[in-house]
Amino acid sequence: MACVMRSIPMNTDPGTATLLRVNNLCVEYHGVHGTVRAVRDLSFELRAHECLGVVGESGCGKTQLLYALMGLNGNAAQLRGSAQYRGEELLGAAPRRLAALRGRRLAMVFQDSMGALNPYLRIGVQLCEGARAQLGLTRSAAQSRAAALLETVQIDAPALRLRQYPHELSGGMRQRVSIAMALMCEPEILLLDEPTTALDVTVQAQVLALLSELRERTGVAMIFVTHDLGVLAAIADRVAVMYAGRMVELAPAAQLYATPRHPYTAGLLHSMPRLDAPLMARLPAIPGQPPLADAADAGCAFAPRCALVHERCQTLPALRALASATSNSWVACHLTATPERIREAWT
Amino acid sequence: MSAALLEVHNLVVRYRARGRTQVAVDGVSFELGAGESLGLVGESGSGKSSIARALLRLVPASGVAQFAGSDLLQLRGAALRATREHLQIIFQDPLAALDPRMRIAEIVGEPLREFRPQLPASERRALVRSMLERVGLDAMHLDRYPHEFSGGQAQRIGIARALVLRPRLLLCDEPVASLDVSITAQIVNLLRDLKTEFGLSLLFIAHDLATVRQVCERVMVLYRGQLMEIAPREQLYSAPRHPYTRALLAAVPTPDPAHARPAALAVGEPGTVATEPGGCVFRQRCPLAAARCASEMPSLRATGSGLVACHYADP
């Protein structure tokens, strides 16, 4: 499959630096049974201090996207396109250079906090590992820094916690520790892979509030990946919607939730049970199911499930800017329907 | 209101692990009417899944559970087996709940083999086929294996298997928690349709309050094995009485940036055990906690059309 160069959503705000520029990113796995195209032709930018939410269902490629930025896909993956951090190419960079960037400039928080922490090492050791390697801190300096960070992430009795093992902490606390670990070297970009999905809802609220506060305090930029549109509404500045490895909509949060332009986004928002909407006798559900990751490109991937499908949808729609919007709004759909028409189609 | 199909009194479930006893369900009582759907909501450690397992006798429990005239918790042998025909369950991980070595036709047909052994194979297959079609799966799937299906389809298969004997009560243990967002609405709609068509009663266990609101007419809120509040849907969602219910509702993220952010009204985590036993189990996390909460366990009292267990809840 050829990756065609198309125009990408550009940073139109002159005031802030562009930290990440991703162009036509493709992540593929070639296997005996066919090729899995996890990420297909993805382009976007991340500005400093911004929180970009990436939402999609299973198999849409959102986690593979984060792995590609960190260089964690593994040897079986084939990456094409480009992902530049402050002008420096991340894809295919030398392993030593990537190791220097990880933790120091780009840090990641994983979904499974128990899996991301080594069960045999104390929390303090794991927190200090990265900082000592990257920043050359002495052990005591690293430890005091770790204790300070634990306080920042609202963990009580930091000195005690540093000496504890991961299994001695609750799920919410472990996730906070993961966040603290990611912040140890003061990275510019925090990549979060479903950080609150495995948490209870009351704990999720706490962690989301914490992340918002951290953003305010440290100005770190975030890419927040999740399947939960509700969570992103609370924290994201811009939201990118992914489907079958492609980005189908990218817009400022307020705009995306109020007037979604892509039928998939609209479908998701309307089919979600919501507490702020009156109770409906029947939820307007999107029919069918998400395509498999090894499905070939045959026009718009959402066409089989779309209420507004028509003939042109047999060709792949490009990501285009919405002329009327003043800020960065992009949608990959042949339709030029108004938001009202889209809403009608789903209700 | 219709006669109660299920009456549970003082259900207690204890687990023993490494010499220590943990109480998962601590004296919960409730009723479920015929044709009604009751939601069981709670975070981890609330005991909601243990209640389902206790009713199915998959774990040992004490208390009383009157179902169709007999106490489920006292039955043994053939009498217990007989109740299984009327009480079925669908699981959280739909793919794991299907035997990977069996074809779909066998899986959905297994209840028929157990309870209607005299049925000839051709009739059984016909019943299985019609059940699969009813849940939205084509007859061509009959001879496939579970791994060929997605999560949403596997859950439909699980629903078909659970309903093939036309049970009276369906336990749903977090049936949409592991499914994609776009599939959740399909399954929720399906469950509602089947409930009406088959005259089912549902005991719907979930942690997502928004989904529960869609399915259930009454909702129970559990915390650490105890009942905090039980009320009809309208009351619980518009005027929750218990501080924990309020905390849960406030924490649910709303897909609207203009809406208030999820508020963390309850501090700490569901797993936190009180340092000294006695009193209200929620007091470590409760914004309203006072001295009385530590010494005196609140009993269930009537508020509006529901019950709440709190000293300081509004009447």
Place this chain on the structure above:
Amino acid sequence: MNTPAILTGQQLWQRLSARRSTMVALWTLLAIVVAACAVPMLSPYDYSTPAWTRIFTPPSLRGGQIFGTDALGRDLLVRVMWGCRISLLVGLVASLVSVVIGVLWGATAGYIGGRTDSLLMRTVDVLYSVPFIPLVIVLNVLFGRHLLLVFVGIGAVSWLDIARIVRGQTLSIRKREYIEAARALGVRAPSMIRRHVIPNLLGIVIVYATLTVPAVILFEALLSFLGLGVQAPLASLGSLVADGASEMQSNPYLLIIPAALLALIILCLNHLGDGLRDALDPHEH
């Protein structure tokens, strides 16, 4: 999240044939089996008739007796092929019996648990401690030498390992959600074990069965070597090796040929077992 895929016969064959060593082993074994069946039928020589004029003829490609003759002038090729027959037969039948017993024993113990499990597995432990060679000797003394006793002696040993392994596997299967779902449906224990547990054990059972066969063959060879196995004039590879060992100095071919064939069979079976294990392993692919 992923449940292991069910392999069709064709897929299994594809995976097996991907490995050259497995294929070589498979074809070699098949060749031996075919030879073991065909050669004694086609050969003019008999495995038991002595020929006093032709004792100790060394192997030669001319003259039709390519493996030579033994101490009684019997054609070694035919005897060796008969030996293969007996060894393979004992190997397969005894393995089959021990697999059946071991699977039923282990699955029942693992699934039912509690006191039944203790009872069944303590029995296994006790039997493990029984010294088998003396047991077979005692049986031989009591009932005389008979091929059936070989089966009994071997059968008494080899199911123990399989029972242990199957029990362990059953314990892990028992925790899976589909078992809980079936219990919730009201399926009873015997049906559970038969319908749900055993089919999911098949993968590991097949692998261990193919590894049991060479172990059984070797054990039979040992018994025959000690003079406790098949009765003359019937020969198994083990008894042939025993006979050959006594002539090692003067007519080494009598030892080398059956020993080499025995080793070849064992090697092929082990390779085949390895190949099967890799082919059935869901993580390998």
